[in-house]
Amino acid sequence: MATSMANEKSDFTRTATSFRNFVSQKPDSQFPAESGRYHLYISYACPWASRCLAILKFKGLEKAISFSSVQPLFKKTKESDEHMGWVFPDSDTEVLGAERDHLNGAKSVRELYDIAGSNYTGKYTVPVLWDKKLKTIVNNESSEILRMFNTEFNHVAENPSLDLYPPNLRAIIDETNEWIHDEINNGVYKCGFAKNQETYDVAVKQLYDALDRCEEILRKQRFLCGNTLTEPDIRLFVTLIRFDEAYAVIFKCDKRLVREYYNLFNYTKDIFQIAGMSSTVKMDHIKQNYYGSFPSLNPLEIIARGPNIDYSLPHDRYRFMDKTRSFPAESGRYHLYISYASPWASRCLAILKLKGLDKAISFSSVQPLRRKTKESDEHIGWVFPDSDTEVLGAERDHLNGAKSIRALYDIANSNYKGKYTVPVLWDKKFKTIVNNESCQILRMFNTEFNHVAENPSLDLYPPNLRAIIDETNEWIHDGINNGVYKCGFAKNQETYDVEVEQLYDALDRCEEILGKQRFLCGNILTEPDIRLFVTLITFDEAYAVIFKCNKRLVRDYYNLFNYTKDIYQIAGMSSTVKMDHIKQNYYESFPTLNPLEIIAPGPNIDYSLPHDRHRFSSESDDARLETERAIKSLRSTTIPLPMAVSSFSDEEIPPQHQVFINYRGDELRKSFLGFLVKAMRDAKINVFTDEIEVKGRDLQNLFSRIEESRVAVAILSERYTESSWCLDELVKMKEWIDQDKLVVIPIFYRLDATNCKRLEGPFGDNFRKLEREYRSEPERIKKWKEALISIPQKIGLTLEGHRNECELVDSIVKEVKKVLIDMSSKERDNSQNYTNIEGQSTKHHIENNIISSFEPLMAELDQLPPRRPQVFVNFCNDELGDNFIRHLVWALRDSGINVFTDSYKVKGSGQTQEIFTSIEKSNIALAIFSKRNEFALVGAIVREVTRLLPNSPRRRKLGIGEVFLRALTATFIFALFIYPMPMPDVNFFKIGAQLGSSAEINYQPPSVVTGGDLAKVQRAVCMISNNTAVAEVFLRIDPKFDLMYSTRAFVHWYVGEGMEEGEFSGPVRILPSGSWCRRSRGRRRRRR
Structure with missing residues (x-):
């Protein structure tokens, strides 16, 4: 055939x-x-x-x-x-x-x-x-x-009004039919029956060009010729439904699967779910035919298993449906069926609450445990309780008297064969299901009921953010919402390892984003925040155990944990969370994962405790302002702490970019690049770099950034030629250079420039791999080669293995400034502008905060006779010495601060006297705590820390030095005692000299006071009077103290009145030995 x-x-x-x-x-x-x-x-x-x-x-x-x-x-x-x-x-x-x-x-x-x-x-x-x-x-x-x-059969048809070839669309239908037929319907066959590589390469390119064209069309409308089903949709569907299961393998159409096209895949599900369509698809017939009837393509007739895609799952094509649909947004007409245990249902309830739709749309919940839905089969699903008091939070179905969610689906459609899921949006008037796709219900609640909502101004899908919301929704859904399930239901170790890596990559990405802004898409709450929250709130209590997602808990992420508390405390959100339902469902409804159905107690986290997310708000709430005013009045001598690095508001528009940085992201994004971008910004150079990984999704946008720039910095590294996107950017840069519209500065980052020019070594090997992958695009490869030969010919800068990165960064900035100075007067004016770089690395945020924290102290120290050095930096060499510390020291010295650091790694070598001498000469010691410091275990570093404390047996009168030493001592107490906590949760670098009268330093030996008379205590090492004072003291040290205080991350030095001896024994055990850190002990006064 x-x-x-x-x-x-x-x-x-x-x-x-x-x-x-x-x-x-x-x-x-x-x-x-x-x-x-x-x-x-x-x-x-x-x-x-x-x-x-x-x-x-x-x-x-x-x-x-x-x-x-x-x-x-x-x-x-x-x-x-x-x-x-x-x-x-x-x-x-x-x-x-x-x-x-x-x-x-x-x-x-x-x-x-x-x-x-x-x-x-x-x-x-x-x-x-x-x-x-x-x-x-x-x-x-x-x-x-x-x-x-x-x-011709309309007179006997049950659906005569359906016209797949309407007169007003015939021209576009004929045109669409033509290219769909030639390039897709026949296109897969052209690939499969190509007799040589050249013919195949041409056919496969034509096929995927057409599929890309469909994807772009379907991004804007529901069907190929508009928002109504027409003939080309039927023609295209029959190929798409066979694509992933057969054509991808037997016809070698595997460059990209249909399920990897967001719009095409949802479109295929949409058509499959149109009444009658699913009955035309018999996948067993399709597979048997294609794998068993073409011996020249599959001589052994082995049938590939295939992905077995369930096309009855929800899709998103609702967004294109006509607003004049038959379900008007009437108050009181609809009912939302949910389960508090289902994250997909909970997010619909959340927006219902946030919008204030409780009076307009009723809702009820099923039981948390899944049970048999019919006696006649073994299906296990969501069921209603027999009475409203049987299960707290669940109600029987008062509308339809259904015993299960399955019964509702049967009422709506007796021939329904899909999944019986929640949420279910029910139409009370027509007694049918309006929608069971949570993302579509979210959109309906967000806009369609504003006329009856109590909070109509809230828009979780605002027009100006829709592009980033859609993108964020996509990776949150796949990487996190579904990611935890992929981990839990992985069938083997290899699959689990892949899925857990993807999950934590996505969580790390969230953590980084939330370190810069309050919510995922800026400083306003949007749809992705609701989608993410429902997974985060369940993570530590259920997913960590039942799905084995325990590599890192949400409470181990500083920003994610505070973010979760922030959203939980938004009015209405806490009522959507019933942790008893969540635990019962996950621990008892999956016998393959938890056969004994034992429910772990969990951490039972109190998400109503304070959080720090207000730092991103434009203005603090009244309570916070009142607290700060009260503390100011009590602590009049404090030095204000530096605020967090600010970012541009949503309304601000950054000026035109002057410099475009071309680099391979995975290799440099969080290290060298971050410092380079910061240095350029400090020099008031307006720089653009792809910090949010949009490459491949919006390459044209990146080209526009190149066109508007005056200078391009191409960072060429060994793995640079692994990326087709980098090379495409390089080609664009060459095009602009040839027109004298751009100056390029190549940077050879740990790369031999000769290897770059000749395409030798790993740089050349990677290019040849890419060349083989894109062999069907010879013109593109030719342009890559021309660019790779041309760009390295320019005068550039080189980072050899022994060279300091800081020096290279400084050289790049000087070179860029030199080029910009030679520009026109207008361009020189523009060079004074700079924009916010959203993707700055955490490291240079820390660097800014360290320098800012020291400024008040340095201002006063400058009035004293000069001493050298002014700052001693204490750190763990192996982890930080080669990267972060170099940049920090460079920045401190640029600020006019004299710095000593152990650059020669003599710690533990017996030559520590030089280090101790430097400590004694310094005004300020900067102790950098990181994952690998482990101060209780690394003796050399602990000795340095203890050396920072006065060694005199009597109290010293130090003036400004005493203010510093009080801060320093409290810093060490704070840092050492929270050592058992995850180190990334603690921002040591914002600690300033902000202590008042609640903390006193006494360098006398400790003494025992009998009788419980606290007033007689004169010789405690460090005394903080009570919990309130502790809270105030550490609040002055770090505005994020709420986390530390809520988890008791401090030590009561005095075990006495009302305190149990073992209450804080854990932190005490990790203290290093030494008289300065002994605790006083008092006797409990016996009450009569």
């Missing part, structure tokens, strides 16, 4: 059909449109036949036109020759879905053609429209059968 359609030139050409008669309603027609007269022969495996069956179903013509299917496998059609073709089974039960020919008793479709015309010599194809009366073939051309079914 199809194999014979490849011509000698290796091009696939489909043979024209021969029977082209037309059924018509005209009285004189040879084939009048009579009900019951015609029969359609099809194969479920054949896309051309399936599209005819689809329109027969859509129009409701099953009673007017009968149909039957052949077997899926090609077989010999006659004993006398070797022809292989469509055959009928010997009985109706031989092959499920296929029937013997009851009309003519034919053994094959070939026999039907022989009956119709004994001299027929063409192809024996399906579909075949058969005239029972004249016993002949009316038509075997699928496109013409589509048109006949669309118009």
